[in-house]
Amino acid sequence: MGNQDVVTESTEGKEKQETLNLLHSTQTVIKEALEKLGYQESMFELLKEPLRVLTVRIPVRMDNGEVKVFTGYRAQHNDAVGPTKGGIRFHPEVTEDEVKALSIWMSLKAGIVDLPYGGGKGGIICDPREMSFRELERLSRGYVRAISQLVGPTKDIPAPDVFTNSQIMAWMMDEYSRIREFDSPGFITGKPIALGGSHGRETATAKGVTICIREAAKRRNIDVKGARVVVQGFGNAGSYLAKFMHDAGAKVIGISDAYGALHDPNGLDIDYLLDRRDSFGTVTKLFNNTITNKELLELDCDILVPAAIENQITAANAHNIKAKIVVEAANGPTTLEATKILTERGVLLVPDVLASSGGVTVSYFEWVQNNQGYYWSEEEVEEKLEKVLVRAFENVYSLSQTRRVDMRLAAYMVGVRKMAEASRFRGWV
Ligand SMILES: NC(=O)C1=CN([C@@H]2O[C@H](COP(=O)(O)OP(=O)(O)OC[C@H]3O[C@@H](n4cnc5c(N)ncnc54)[C@H](O)[C@@H]3O)[C@@H](O)[C@H]2O)C=CC1
Numbered sequence: 001m002g003n004q005d006v007v008t009e010s011t012e013g014k015e016k017q018e019t020l021n022l023l024h025s026t027q028t029v030i031k032e033a034l035e036k037l038g039y040q041e042s043m044f045e046l047l048k049e050p051l052r053v054l055t056v057r058i059p060v061r062m063d064n065g066e067v068k069v070f071t072g073y074r075a076q077h078n079d080a081v082g083p084t085k086g087g088i089r090f091h092p093e094v095t096e097d098e099v100k101a102l103s104i105w106m107s108l109k110a111g112i113v114d115l116p117y118g119g120g121k122g123g124i125i126c127d128p129r130e131m132s133f134r135e136l137e138r139l140s141r142g143y144v145r146a147i148s149q150l151v152g153p154t155k156d157i158p159a160p161d162v163f164t165n166s167q168i169m170a171w172m173m174d175e176y177s178r179i180r181e182f183d184s185p186g187f188i189t190g191k192p193i194a195l196g197g198s199h200g201r202e203t204a205t206a207k208g209v210t211i212c213i214r215e216a217a218k219r220r221n222i223d224v225k226g227a228r229v230v231v232q233g234f235g236n237a238g239s240y241l242a243k244f245m246h247d248a249g250a251k252v253i254g255i256s257d258a259y260g261a262l263h264d265p266n267g268l269d270i271d272y273l274l275d276r277r278d279s280f281g282t283v284t285k286l287f288n289n290t291i292t293n294k295e296l297l298e299l300d301c302d303i304l305v306p307a308a309i310e311n312q313i314t315a316a317n318a319h320n321i322k323a324k325i326v327v328e329a330a331n332g333p334t335t336l337e338a339t340k341i342l343t344e345r346g347v348l349l350v351p352d353v354l355a356s357s358g359g360v361t362v363s364y365f366e367w368v369q370n371n372q373g374y375y376w377s378e379e380e381v382e383e384k385l386e387k388v389l390v391r392a393f394e395n396v397y398s399l400s401q402t403r404r405v406d407m408r409l410a411a412y413m414v415g416v417r418k419m420a421e422a423s424r425f426r427g428w429v
């Protein structure tokens, strides 16, 4: 998705080139982080790309009897710390470079919240919104058959991401268990509770973002109660986040999905919208008076949360963002050029690799519970998540202050350290 090499923008008469390639962008920041930490070039050479990327072709019998062949990927960035871990997305614009970048971000997230994992990520080029339930089941099972040699509870543990959900995780777990001939709940996380899912995983990403918003707001002396919040995306991350912000007394004045956005300066009826959204996070189709996603991002507000897709805040619109705090629930919503512009304008930007790490944190809890066969209450999960995220936020924020760098670079410095050390101790570099 959104993976062009460069776009040329004309800003105030000046031609500017900006990379929208997520892999190139993440490599730029990894290089900077490793240099700041004093690592040699060879460490960058190791970490700039995933160790392994598998491309698979998945034949699926469609409901009309025809066979359609889909392309999928699974990237494993670095397994020096432990098995790789990360979600699977189903989206028409998935690319190999995007999946590679997403796997690197998973390694960084694991480092930031200190999980015993490296990063992995998968994707299939498809549009699940246009597929039937049974076609989706066949595609999910076909993907697992195609990648089964590479993954497993001690090798690489998938999870949900854009346009995948607990039902898809259930089919994948069932397929893997059939192939291996034993029940393997720890193969995948984000499962339904009845199949060994964890309490709190469904809402974990949004809970983590909520904690980061609270911590960021404290640093900027903004009261969350009464703050005006705009959320782009109304799926797993965005819709629960809107709900948690609403419950915390904030005024959610804008939300969006892939088809448009809703704006009400007096606050939207979040419970109603939650009730009416579909399983792909679509809700705006029910309304006539919509605005565009572009207009949504530029609304006058205190806190802006991109929670949809990549490359939404770029050099073209960063000057028009009015929020005082931007918290990235989505992976890669802000380009490096836009990060620079926002930082220079004094906007506090909490980067994706920190802000969206609540999901993988509770996925880790799910995997631990599967491995031990003993399950925790929702309160226990939330208490543990709170501790992990508050500590991670403080680590990144204080490093950004002491080293006088933006929070993205600080987060990369925190996130890269453990995997670099583990790679060094293993004698890889
Ligand atoms: N689900 C999870 O646990 C985690 C998700 N994330 C990230 O959060 C973001 C959202 O993921 P989920 O909520 O899980 O996905 P989802 O599939 O539940 O929802 C996606 C939302 O984005 C909207 N969307 C899709 N294309 C769009 C476009 N072109 N413009 C505007 N909106 C668009 C959809 O309409 C939907 O509302 C992604 O970047 C994902 O990688 C990050 C960490 C964990």
Ligand SMILES: O=C(O)CCC(=O)C(=O)O
Pocket (backbone or CB within 6 Å): 085, 086, 087, 088, 109, 157, 158, 159, 160, 161, 189, 190, 331, 356, 357, 359, 360, 361, 363, 364
């Ligand atoms: O829950 C997980 O293991 C991974 C979630 C994910 O894909 C992400 O944080 O981007």
